[in-house]
Amino acid sequence: MNLEQIKNVLKNSHSVKNHEVLKTDLYILKKEAIAKKDEAKANEIWCLENINEIQLLFINAFNNLKKREYYEAWNDFSNIDIKLIYFRKHQVYYTDEYNLLYIEEYSRKFERLFPYRLFVSRETIIKKQKCSICNSEISIRKSCIHTLGELYMGEMCLRIIVEAQFIGAAIVEDPFDKYSVIFPQDLEYNYGILEELLNRLETPYEKWDLTVTKRIGERFINARRNALCPCGSENKYKYCCKNTQKELINHYDIKLNQNRSNNPILRYKEFGTWK
Incomplete structure (x- = not known):
C-alpha cells in the first residue's frame, strides 16, 4: 500500500489484522524514505506508525477486557498514555481524523473503572544517559545538537539511560509508571463494574x-x-x-x-x- 491508502485504512479500520499488515508496509516505506534522505516523508511515516500502534493498543485493550485479562488491558491503556504524551505535539493529533481524541478519552474512562488504587513508585538517580539519535552522552554541562522530543529522519529524539542508581521505593496512589500495580497476597481485585460494562459493549469504538x-x-x-x-x-x-x-x-x-x-x-x- 502507498501512504494515501494507509491513511484511509487508519481512518476507517478497526481490525487487528489490518493494523498488523500496516506495520510491515510502513516499515518498508520509511526505509525507502530514509534511503532517499527524504526526512519530511520519513517523519510523516513515523507519525503514521505511531497512530497505527495506538489504534492497535486500543483494540487489544478492549479484547483483553473481553477475555477478562484485566492487568494486560491496563498495561495496554498505560502504553497508550505514554505514546500520546510524546505524540501530542504533532499537529495531526489535534483533530480526530484518526480517532486519537476518541482513544484518549475512552482509555481514561476505562482506566477510571479499574479497582487499582495503590502502586509502587521507584526513586532513582540517573548517572549517565545518551541521545537516541547520535549516541552522545548527555549531562547538565554537556548536550548535543538534537532536541528531546523532535523527529529526525523518522525517529524521535529520546534519552537512553545508560547507568542509574536505585534509591528506594514508595507506595503511591498516582504514579508516573502505571504498570507497577500492587497485588496484595490473598486478596482479589473486584472488576465487577468493568464486567457489567463489557457484557454490554460489542466494539471498542462504541x-x-x-x-x-x-x-x-x-x-x-x-x-x-x-x-x-x-x-x-x-x-x-x-x-x-x-x-x-x-x-x-x-x-x-x-x-x-x-x-x-x-x-x-x-x-x-x-x-x-x-x-
Whole structure:
C-alpha cells in the first residue's frame, strides 16, 4: 500500500489484522524514505506508525477486557498514555481524523473503572544517559545538537539511560509508571463494574458516558455519632470517619449509546476494590 491508502485504512479500520499488515508496509516505506534522505516523508511515516500502534493498543485493550485479562488491558491503556504524551505535539493529533481524541478519552474512562488504587513508585538517580539519535552522552554541562522530543529522519529524539542508581521505593496512589500495580497476597481485585460494562459493549469504538460521584457508603448511612465507627477502628464514629473522605465511595453512572438496538439504560453500580 502507498501512504494515501494507509491513511484511509487508519481512518476507517478497526481490525487487528489490518493494523498488523500496516506495520510491515510502513516499515518498508520509511526505509525507502530514509534511503532517499527524504526526512519530511520519513517523519510523516513515523507519525503514521505511531497512530497505527495506538489504534492497535486500543483494540487489544478492549479484547483483553473481553477475555477478562484485566492487568494486560491496563498495561495496554498505560502504553497508550505514554505514546500520546510524546505524540501530542504533532499537529495531526489535534483533530480526530484518526480517532486519537476518541482513544484518549475512552482509555481514561476505562482506566477510571479499574479497582487499582495503590502502586509502587521507584526513586532513582540517573548517572549517565545518551541521545537516541547520535549516541552522545548527555549531562547538565554537556548536550548535543538534537532536541528531546523532535523527529529526525523518522525517529524521535529520546534519552537512553545508560547507568542509574536505585534509591528506594514508595507506595503511591498516582504514579508516573502505571504498570507497577500492587497485588496484595490473598486478596482479589473486584472488576465487577468493568464486567457489567463489557457484557454490554460489542466494539471498542462504541460510545458510552461515565459520571463518577462521591457518596456516603452504605455502612455509614445509619451510623450514630457516638457509636463505634463502622470502619472497625474501635473509635467513636464522630472522632473517626464522620464527615471525612473515608466514609465516601465512588458511585458510577454509565449511560450506553442511545442508538443501540438492545435498549440501553442508565447503569448505576457501586463496587468496592476487593471481592
